Amino acid sequence: MGDVVKDEYQTDYVAGQDNINPFGLDLHAPVFPITAIIVVAFVIGTLIFPGEAKELLDGAKWWTIAQFDWFFLLSANVFVVVSLALIFMPVGKIRIGGMDAKPEFSTMSWFAMLFAAGMGIGLMFWAVAEPVAYYTGWYETPLGVEANTAEGARLAMGATMYHWGLHPWAIYAIVALSLAFFAYNKNMPLTIRSAFFPLLRDKVWGWPGHIIDILAVVATIFGLATSLGFGAQQAASGLDYLFGISSGINVQMAIITGVTALALISVLRGLDGGVKILSNINMSLAGILLFFIIFAGPTMTIVETIWVTSSSYVGNALALSNPFGREDQAWFHGWTVFYWAWWISWSPFVGMFIARVSKGRTVREFVTAVLIVPTVITVVWMSAFGGSALEQIQDGIGALAENGLTDVSLAMFQMFANLPFVAISSFVGIVLVLVFFVTSSDSGSLVVDSITAGGKTDAPTAQRVFWVVMEGAIAAALIFGGGEDALGAIQAAAITAGLPFTAVLLVMTWGLLKGLTHERKLLIAEGKL
Template sequence: MGDVVKDEYQTDYVAGQDNVNPFGLDLHAPVFPITAILVVLFVVGTLMFPAESKEMLDGAKWNIIGTFDWFFLLSANVFVVVCLALIFMPVGKIRIGGMDAKPEFSTISWFAMLFAAGMGIGLMFWAVAEPTAYYTGWYETPFNVEANTPAASEMAMGATMYHWGLHPWAIYAIVALSLAFFAYNKGMPLTIRSAFFPLLRDKVWGWPGHIIDVLAVLATIFGLATSLGFGAQQAASGLEYLFGVSSGINVQMAIITGVTAVALVSVLRGLDGGVKVLSNFNMALAGILLFFIIFAGPTMTIIETMWVTSSTYVANIIPLSNPFGREDEAWFHGWTVFYWAWWISWSPFVGMFIARVSKGRTVREFVTAVLIIPTVITVVWMSAFGGSALEQIQQGIGALAENGLTDVSLAMFQMFANLPLTGIISFIGIVLVLVFFVTSSDSGSLVVDSITAGGKTDAPTVQRVFWVIMEGAIAAALIFGGGEDALGAIQASAISAGLPFTAILLIMTWGLLKGLTHERKLLIAEGKLS
């Protein structure tokens, strides 16, 4: 049996022990009221002074990006290296939830849920728009490569893949694995503060932990509300482009109402009958659309683009990850550092949701599924959509070739216009966008509900209903009251939150490695692991 090893991560604290129960609810006393007050104050202030708020918060955002670019990039590199190492380290055999734990969901459903929550919606818009922007010189190009050249085409695909490959998924993986390990292996509440137990010990259940959880809730709510608001504008633009329907505020409000209503039904059906079903449906529909693009579009060019995208990505991942001595500063700050700050600001939400559905997986299986498989699939997706768009531009076909990138929200539909069955695939695209929003809203409400319930995963359903409605109401209020200025202000604040969360993630990484190493010693001493 080996030597006796003391478990350093024992605590008497249980999920929800500090909760209050007004009106039959189950709320964490400090976190819920503080979060609610701050959300109301921030939204009211933004609606009263949308332009001023956007100007002030945009200034703060760009100051942070310009000053701490090195910190964002080096930290993201650390997350990638640690995740890759975990695949091969002996701790990879540790199973989330204990060595006898069984997965709650099939591998396909599990992957569909983590992918839909992680970045499915972003791929719908940026798979065409981002490589087109780089190739045509719509924005300063990576490494100042000359636009509209073969070199620009290769770099456009490689740089786009860089932003959607290993780095963002490594950020999500660190948060998700930390939360899953401390919640399911050490019996702590499923909330962000639990990952800080190695550093703060039982102090994490006091005010330091309250602050961490409040920041996580605010980042999640504002990130989701911003995406829902911008997504409504983009979906409305697609409807106008396809069917001539006005993309005004009334249509945008109707889209938000519809998405919120479907998310509400999904929440009432629970994780199994809600998010899982919608995620499986979305992945199946996305697969159909992807294969259609590959076989109805320039098939050989897409296949060649897969190789170009992969090889250019691998060849440039280190130069693109270097924050020092960059000559392409405008592109580097406007795209890479912006992306990293955005992924990090979203990491509490996405990471916690992935943790929620990952019980029963080994560390090796978890990291491979969260890091490697999405990257491979994204190569195929980007190559099909982006490769088709670049081919059309190079052949002088369609609106993107004639006018360049004029509206990011329309880029995908403009590419579809030059393929067979344009109306059908464009409609499928709109459905995918909307259902991705539903799954994001639904999974976000699960996360916020768990945090504001003190880490409990079985709080009353009415609380998740409340958060779904709140997300939609905030997005609708921002659009109706302040338009893009208000949404931009909230987005800027969410991105600015990426700076403190980067430090939080580095601490999480240290705590995770420490916890996994100690857990392996325990399991070896108990004879459960060799």
């Protein structure tokens, strides 16, 4: 079958070989303590000086966005092109975990988990608010289109889809496939550093790798804590709007406590009995809510909006992807570049979780499921929620038409108010927000635990319990001690971290292509492909 091909990706390193075991735990010696010190010091500093921290980090965030807008956009375009190419390349036949590997989860459960981890909660928060913001010119308009016009409505849907379509999922796909390939096909630890073996070789098990993993853990913890904090505020706003329950600090703290308690139960039940079940519940509830909006709302308008959203997305993708000579600088920086930095800062968490549950899938099946399927579903979701809201505004119906976008966290509930069974749909919306957050907290703790355990996926349950509690405690402390300023500061830190991680992802992309090409040669030489 041809010449013998040597496997270049052999290593003697074993997951967890550098670990220490205090109190029966299983912790990676440099990564865990350094991460803990950084997180604790950062949170304490933010709580003591919330205003100053937000001002300093906001300055760093906006400088990063303004100076490197071209880098973020061009890099994101590279990730999309490479991901789409992988579907058609010969390496698409390679199976994660080896050619005889079998999937651990059914296709529906697998898709539900990756979708819930990827952006489920974001679709609840922005599906109404974002198109309304663009259409009304709440914070500038995309490509300088005139607000409150027919063209403005079309571009509002297309630009919203641009931010939630191929680009974010391509970022996740590159990270997830890189980690899954090197972990399951090359028997390396399931950590971010493993994807850099083609570049660093065995040095990746030393300090260069430690730094990569520490950055990934810090970005994940800050991203999850920020989202949990902002999510608690949205759920509290919904309860206030629906039931007249105060949306103050006490209610927000109660929500965070409840979400953390449910995530704790999920952790104790394990991946199969926890995250998988919650993700299936998420998808079922989201499907029910989506069909309700389609049939209780302006059905024909929604059907038309699906076509409008799709065609506007495709037709304006190149213009929206061009970082040079933009007339809509404020919108471009405040939305697109911000989103790209945010998706990239989240990519270690989401990518690693998707890798964890994707063993047994071919590269072609994997990329199609991670890239194409969520994009198609998101088109329908955005068209239903955003299209309904825009029609209400155009017809002069409801609070969004009368007052505009006054509170992003209330936008979805204000749209529900003009549909039948408003109490039921709003309650389902609140439940869905909370369950999405429980899923994110649980899957996030799984990822952080794996990295801080040196890539082991069977570390003691107590460690995942620790990270779940830590995420909730950080979010609660930020809300209680610093409120919006503290949450904004941590979010700004995560966004700023997106800049170096973009360079990291580009290197990871090169390593993935190199690794897959080499693996194909090995399989052909062995007669397995």
